[in-house]
Amino acid sequence: MKFLILPVASFLVCFGLLAPVTAKNSEDIRCKCICPPYRDIEGQIYKQNVSLKDCNCLHVVEPMPVDGKDVEAYCLRCECKYEERSSGTIKFTIIMYLSILGLLLLYMVYLTLLEPMLKRRLFGHSQLIQSEDDVGDQQPFANAHNVLSRSHSRPNMLNKVEHAQQRWRRQVQEQRKSVFDRHVVLS
Amino acid sequence: MSNGGGASSSTHLLDFLEEPIPGVGTYDDFHTIDWVREKCKDRERHRKINSKKKESAWEFTKSLYDAWSGWLVVTLTGLASGALAGLIDIAADWMNDIKEGVCLSAMWFNHEQCCWTSNETTFAERDKCPQWKSWAELILGQAEGPGSYIMNYFMYIYWALSFAFLAVCLVKVFAPYACGSGIPEIKTILSGFIIRGYLGKWTLMIKTITLVLAVASGLSLGKEGPLVHVACCCGNIFSYLFPKYSKNEAKKREVLSAASAAGVSVAFGAPIGGVLFSLEEVSYYFPLKTLWRSFFAALVAAFVLRSINPFGNSRLVLFYVEYHTPWRRKSTRFGKYPVLEVILVAAITAVVAFPNPYTRQNTSELIKELFTDCGPLESSQLCQYRSQMNGSRAFTDNPNRPAGPGVYAAMWQLCLALIFKIIMTIFTFGLKVPSGLFIPSMAIGAIAGRIVGIAVEQLAYYHHDWFLFKEWCEVGVDCITPGLYAMVGAAACLGGVTRMTVSLVVIVFELTGGLEYIVPLMAAVMTSKWVGDAFGREGIYEAHIRLNGYPFLDAKEEFTHTTLAREVMRPRRSDPPLAVLTQDDLTVEELQAIINETSYNGFPVIVSKESQRLVGFALRRDITIAIENARRKQEGIVLNSRVYFTQHAPTLPADSPRPLKLRSILDMSPFTVTDHTPMEIVVDIFRKLGLRQCLVTHNGILLGIITKKNILEHLEEVKQQVEPLIEGH
Numbered sequence: 061m062k063f064l065i066l067p068v069a070s071f072l073v074c075f076g077l078l079a080p081v082t083a084k085n086s087e088d089i090r091c092k093c094i095c096p097p098y099r100d101i102e103g104q105i106y107k108q109n110v111s112l113k114d115c116n117c118l119h120v121v122e123p124m125p126v127d128g129k130d131v132e133a134y135c136l137r138c139e140c141k142y143e144e145r146s147s148g149t150i151k152f153t154i155i156m157y158l159s160i161l162g163l164l165l166l167y168m169v170y171l172t173l174l175e176p177m178l179k180r181r182l183f184g185h186s187q188l189i190q191s192e193d194d195v196g197d198q199q200p201f202a203n204a205h206n207v208l209s210r211s212h213s214r215p216n217m218l219n220k221v222e223h224a225q226q227r228w229r230r231q232v233q234e235q236r237k238s239v240f241d242r243h244v245v246l247s
Numbered sequence: 248m249s250n251g252g253g254a255s256s257s258t259h260l261l262d263f264l265e266e267p268i269p270g271v272g273t274y275d276d277f278h279t280i281d282w283v284r285e286k287c288k289d290r291e292r293h294r295k296i297n298s299k300k301k302e303s304a305w306e307f308t309k310s311l312y313d314a315w316s317g318w319l320v321v322t323l324t325g326l327a328s329g330a331l332a333g334l335i336d337i338a339a340d341w342m343n344d345i346k347e348g349v350c351l352s353a354m355w356f357n358h359e360q361c362c363w364t365s366n367e368t369t370f371a372e373r374d375k376c377p378q379w380k381s382w383a384e385l386i387l388g389q390a391e392g393p394g395s396y397i398m399n400y401f402m403y404i405y406w407a408l409s410f411a412f413l414a415v416c417l418v419k420v421f422a423p424y425a426c427g428s429g430i431p432e433i434k435t436i437l438s439g440f441i442i443r444g445y446l447g448k449w450t451l452m453i454k455t456i457t458l459v460l461a462v463a464s465g466l467s468l469g470k471e472g473p474l475v476h477v478a479c480c481c482g483n484i485f486s487y488l489f490p491k492y493s494k495n496e497a498k499k500r501e502v503l504s505a506a507s508a509a510g511v512s513v514a515f516g517a518p519i520g521g522v523l524f525s526l527e528e529v530s531y532y533f534p535l536k537t538l539w540r541s542f543f544a545a546l547v548a549a550f551v552l553r554s555i556n557p558f559g560n561s562r563l564v565l566f567y568v569e570y571h572t573p574w575r576r577k578s579t580r581f582g583k584y585p586v587l588e589v590i591l592v593a594a595i596t597a598v599v600a601f602p603n604p605y606t607r608q609n610t611s612e613l614i615k616e617l618f619t620d621c622g623p624l625e626s627s628q629l630c631q632y633r634s635q636m637n638g639s640r641a642f643t644d645n646p647n648r649p650a651g652p653g654v655y656a657a658m659w660q661l662c663l664a665l666i667f668k669i670i671m672t673i674f675t676f677g678l679k680v681p682s683g684l685f686i687p688s689m690a691i692g693a694i695a696g697r698i699v700g701i702a703v704e705q706l707a708y709y710h711h712d713w714f715l716f717k718e719w720c721e722v723g724v725d726c727i728t729p730g731l732y733a734m735v736g737a738a739a740c741l742g743g744v745t746r747m748t749v750s751l752v753v754i755v756f757e758l759t760g761g762l763e764y765i766v767p768l769m770a771a772v773m774t775s776k777w778v779g780d781a782f783g784r785e786g787i788y789e790a791h792i793r794l795n796g797y798p799f800l801d802a803k804e805e806f807t808h809t810t811l812a813r814e815v816m817r818p819r820r821s822d823p824p825l826a827v828l829t830q831d832d833l834t835v836e837e838l839q840a841i842i843n844e845t846s847y848n849g850f851p852v853i854v855s856k857e858s859q860r861l862v863g864f865a866l867r868r869d870i871t872i873a874i875e876n877a878r879r880k881q882e883g884i885v886l887n888s889r890v891y892f893t894q895h896a897p898t899l900p901a902d903s904p905r906p907l908k909l910r911s912i913l914d915m916s917p918f919t920v921t922d923h924t925p926m927e928i929v930v931d932i933f934r935k936l937g938l939r940q941c942l943v944t945h946n947g948i949l950l951g952i953i954t955k956k957n958i959l960e961h962l963e964e965v966k967q968q969v970e971p972l973i974e975g976h
Contacts, residue, residue, distance in 0.1 A: 087364055090363065090364065094370070094624045095370075096370075096623040096624055097370075102370065103369075103370030103371070103626065104369070104370055105368050105369065105370055105373065107364065107365075107366060107368075109364070137623065139624055145360065145363065147353070147356070147360075149337070149555060150337055150341075150355055150356065150360065151353070151355045153333075153334050153337045153338060154337065154338060154341055154355040155355065156334075157334065157338040157456075157459070160452075160456065161413075161456055164417060164421070164452075164453075164456065165413070165417075168416065168417065168420050168421070171420060172420060228449070231443075231444055232420075232421065232422065232423065232449075235422070235423040235424050235444060236419065236423045238423070239423040239424065239426060239679070240419070240423060240585055240679070
């Protein structure tokens, strides 16, 4: 799986660097002015899509609820903030997250429900029990086998994937035993 | 074979065995690394590269690449951590709001973003807009009324339960190591322990995905600890791209220290706090070089997160309060059914949290609201004070004012929220989903702080002629700020739980940007730590490590007993004698028998059974790999072959099979102490050098061995002997 690291890593790096550069929608900027209650006028919030230099009380607060000489006093109490967001990033992130979640769910359903059914139908009951057994790590030389056989390359790609999947499944089973059955991470 | 032939074949063997055997020098799962050996390997590699540097331009470039690869790994880790943290933030916020409703105009916006451009928001209700529909509105068609309240309640519970169920299923099926916070295990890994798969790709992916689900389900947990785990996974994965780090476990741990700094930095937006957290809480050895790299990683990660985060800066304002929660481990009655446990806790949390607005909202938002001082621009329930002056002067100065009915209602709800959060946090930490406890602890402290702050504020208003208030408060001027009390409370609570000191103060300072709050914060954190230490010396991470039985030798504890090395060494009087190997007497069959019958990690090699003088130390794993390799690659190695650890083969009869030389795997410089060495010095040696085992000699003759596990057992024994004595008095 080492060859997968580089493309995934570069993807993450690109996501990190390019996200802020995505096109600025005109809807993605705003100037928000919060004006507290003044005399008998109740508090109000004003929003407008203006740029940074126009983000002040005079441009944003429309229609002005007070006239003439009170405008300055009213505006002094208002607080205007310029805010930006990137809706493209949000959309991209949510869609990517949901698709990965969906894929994982499908894979989980496949692993827990479909695969045992398929295996049982194809190979019969005995094979299923055999594949569930753990490779005993009791013999010290089994470990040596694992270490040295990693250098042997299988010619067939499908065999490689199958082999990797079996190894991964064994590891997960070990982890599950440590975490769920023994309540400790270590033995 | 004649002697002459033997000599020539032995020189042939010499050349052949100079090549390193593949697999020697690696470690088994759940074993401790040998820091000294790893550092030696690294120095050797560095020497080799430096010596070749002058040969050609290519070699020079390689040496430059080698020198800079550290910075490259750390940069990549920072980038990946920042990107993942941004993804987690965005996704968690969105899924959190899905429990309440949907944004019809753009499904991917959460509540705040949906109403971002709308002009229907008012001063009093800043969240209302027509584009955001609650579930009751969508399903029943009406937004108000008891029917829609019940429908909203029901949908809230449904979503919370399904998120929690999904999270625990994914963890159980794909990566069981993704559960919990991860910081205690990372502490153990950084002290030299190997847990294969704990920082792997599947763990990373599942942790990221299920963290979002767990946070969104409303459970009382935070994402800081898991973010440290995520960052360390990134660091581990990137270190495999560079042989300098992938082949050397000690160098890899430098990268992991920097990665954990990046993790805290993105969790809080506090780079310096992250570095200090890595130094204080997580790392075991922290050389100066790691300090710079950690800071760089933290900075890169914080920068990436800030540039991705589309919501702008989220700053929390903090207050002070003294609060300390004692930690109690929950009973594991439900531990046998992890999925059921998670669903039950999620159900209880959802059912109780919905009615109270302070528990229904996101915990981070709650903290932010509690930290914010009430000004004229705030309209929340907590800020509904009664104004006793008229018209224009009402809100300019923000003096002490009597609380309005809104504040009293808020106080009641906050009290209930406090009790609820304390109980639920205790049960939630330890569930089989990714869970952190920074934010829940801070929330508990902040709630308590705000309650105390408001109480003191009202006290100051109604009794402004008391000595305390007359001295410090002028009439008409604000002197008690409840937000500050909440900040202190949050810091003190977190400090009490984890026993962090400097890093906590810096994190809180970076969160709030309030330089003037540093002194009260420091006072609160120190007091909280002293109070906590009076009850028990361990922070929660040390307690977690001890309860799970990890072999972690704490560098902070003092060893003050007067035992000697010979009282701790193995074999004890009742044990079988020490399993040793002789340097040229054994056959392959005998060696395999010794390895199969015992379960020791390594064997001392002595000169001969008559003179028990020490030659070196050989590890079990290396021996098995070397024997396997020899049987595969060399002809003539049979069960009767002699095994020798010396430079030259022993003299053998003419018809004996080819001998096996294992000198390359022998450690010729094992650490030894005499049997009269005080244990204080032995423990110090183990801590400072990171040893796994140490041999004990007497007058130059090998007596026994002390391993790290023996030291940990001895520390436990000694502690238990001392404590009953103290309680007896």
